[in-house]
Amino acid sequence: MLWRGLLALAVIAAGLGWYVTGAERVAEADVPAHTPDLENGALVFAIGGCASCHVAPGASDKTVLAGGLLIHSEFGTFAVPNISSDATHGIGAWSAADFLSAMKLGTAPDGRHYYPAFPFTAYARTRDGDLLDLFAYLKTLPADATPSAPHALGFPFSISRGIGLWKLLYATPDPVLPEDGLSEAALRGRYLVEGPGHCAECHTPRDALGGLDMARWMAGGPNPDGPGRIPNITPAKLTWSESDIAYYLESGFTPDFDSAGGSMVAVIENTAKLPPEDRAAIAAYLTALPPRE
Amino acid sequence: MKRSLTLAAAGLIAAAGIALAHDNHRETDITDPISLRTAAMKNVGQATGIGARMMKGEIDYDPMTGRAVLLTLHTSALGFFRMFPEDSQAADSDAAPAVWEDRAGFREASAKFIADTELALAAPIGTIEQFGAQFQAVTQNCGSCHRTYRIKR
Numbered sequence: 001m002l003w004r005g006l007l008a009l010a011v012i013a014a015g016l017g018w019y020v021t022g023a024e025r026v027a028e029a030d031v032p033a034h035t036p037d038l039e040n041g042a043l044v045f046a047i048g049g050c051a052s053c054h055v056a057p058g059a060s061d062k063t064v065l066a067g068g069l070l071i072h073s074e075f076g077t078f079a080v081p082n083i084s085s086d087a088t089h090g091i092g093a094w095s096a097a098d099f100l101s102a103m104k105l106g107t108a109p110d111g112r113h114y115y116p117a118f119p120f121t122a123y124a125r126t127r128d129g130d131l132l133d134l135f136a137y138l139k140t141l142p143a144d145a146t147p148s149a150p151h152a153l154g155f156p157f158s159i160s161r162g163i164g165l166w167k168l169l170y171a172t173p174d175p176v177l178p179e180d181g182l183s184e185a186a187l188r189g190r191y192l193v194e195g196p197g198h199c200a201e202c203h204t205p206r207d208a209l210g211g212l213d214m215a216r217w218m219a220g221g222p223n224p225d226g227p228g229r230i231p232n233i234t235p236a237k238l239t240w241s242e243s244d245i246a247y248y249l250e251s252g253f254t255p256d257f258d259s260a261g262g263s264m265v266a267v268i269e270n271t272a273k274l275p276p277e278d279r280a281a282i283a284a285y286l287t288a289l290p291p292r293e
Numbered sequence: 294m295k296r297s298l299t300l301a302a303a304g305l306i307a308a309a310g311i312a313l314a315h316d317n318h319r320e321t322d323i324t325d326p327i328s329l330r331t332a333a334m335k336n337v338g339q340a341t342g343i344g345a346r347m348m349k350g351e352i353d354y355d356p357m358t359g360r361a362v363l364l365t366l367h368t369s370a371l372g373f374f375r376m377f378p379e380d381s382q383a384a385d386s387d388a389a390p391a392v393w394e395d396r397a398g399f400r401e402a403s404a405k406f407i408a409d410t411e412l413a414l415a416a417p418i419g420t421i422e423q424f425g426a427q428f429q430a431v432t433q434n435c436g437s438c439h440r441t442y443r444i445k446r
Contacts, residue, residue, distance in 0.1 A: 223444075223445075226444070227389060227390060227444045228389075228444030228445050229445065230445070231445060247349075251345070252435065252436045253341065253342075253345060253435075256338055256342070257338040257339060257341045257342035257345065258334075258338050259338070259341075259432075259435035259436055259439055260436060260439060260445075261387070261389075261439035261440065261443035261444060261445045262389075262439070262440065262443070262444055262445050263440075264445065265436040265437070265439060265440035266440065268436065269436075
């Protein structure tokens with residue numbers, strides 16, 4: 001089924017033409033004037049979970065973003081790149097437009113598409129001010145000269161230009177949950193969860209082409225990079241109170257004092273750094289989600 | 294007839310297996326290490342809950358209760374590594390394959406849980422702040438071990 005889908009994708013891609021698969025960029029002139037707030041940049045770094053993927057496996061210093069983690073997926077193996085402040089091997093020589101292009105459009109400085117293993121589809125919902133604060137913060141972190149390793153993907157995933165079509169199908173900066181009826185806290189939660197927090201990347205199941213199944217938003221599914229399942233966090237299954245959810249995001253403890261496992265441990269290290277009102281906002285959003293089985 | 298009965302029996306067994314996998318419950322049985330470690334971890338969770346409620350101010354701090362919490366965690370830590378013998382992987386167990394694939398790492402994490410609970414028991418815990426420092430050091434083991442050695446379902 002996957003292969004039939006891919007064949008269809010290949011045919012459609014050929015039909016639509018080469019230009020459709022080109023990568024968009026944020027123009028220099030469209031970068032807003034902004035005075036960076038490093039403290040906020042550190043919070044965006046935490047909610048964005050940057051360290052969870054970009055710190056080398058086993059490294060104790062969580063500020064050295066040397067890359068090297070391998071993400072094994074059904075599409076092949078993605079090698080997480082160096083995003084340290086090194087000018088040659090990291091992002092030290094990037095302009096703000098390069099950074100916004102990467103985060104909002106999934107486009108590399110050389111004009112190639114990033115694979116959506118890098119969650120730019122979610123980061124696209126992050127405000128420019130927060131992204132520019134994050135960019136300024138990243139530049140304060142140590143440089144590391146480890147070269148980024150290439151991905152090891154099978155055909156046709158190895159053709160990154162196909163991502164241009166994928167972006168047409170799946171990438172949108174629009175919010176997922178409609179604004180109607182959401183409290184102020186839930187709206188803040190929507191921003192954090194759907195945008196920088198990129199929670200849906202694991203908590204929403206994917207279709208055959210690796211796009212999120214929006215009809216089952218946050219309904220859980222197979223773990224995309226390891227054993228086990230990712231839980232459904234809509235009110236259909238997650239019946240904790242808002243304060244239970246906020247406490248979990250602070251401590252890792254469920255209401256039964258079971259503790260988080262797998263990749264959620266790194267997520268909680270990050271959410272524990274947020275101000276309490278942001279954890280409460282995430283809880284307000286999750287409890288306002290439409291229940292999905 | 295015999296064949297359909299066999300199929301029905303197989304179906305029942307499969308259904309029972311799914312039910313087991315679903316609620317993750319086993320009767321405590323000294324010959325079944327999965328049941329023992331599951332029960333031990335549940336006790337660790339409940340003891341942690343008592344400590345956390347004191348930390349959150351939901352119940353008053355009492356040093357004897359604090360000590361009982363740490364004793365429960367230490368006692369569970371002592372036997373934990375031995376509850377994961379080679380033949381104890383199962384579909385309804387939340388133990389990650391890494392428990393057996395990375396034996397040395399799992400052994401080290403289990404030993405750290407013992408060492409940290411031992412240190413906590415030797416430390417003064419007369420005040421909630423003193424207890425809090427020890428409780429935090431000890432419960433960091435939950436996440437650091439679960440990150441690698443426990444799967445979620």
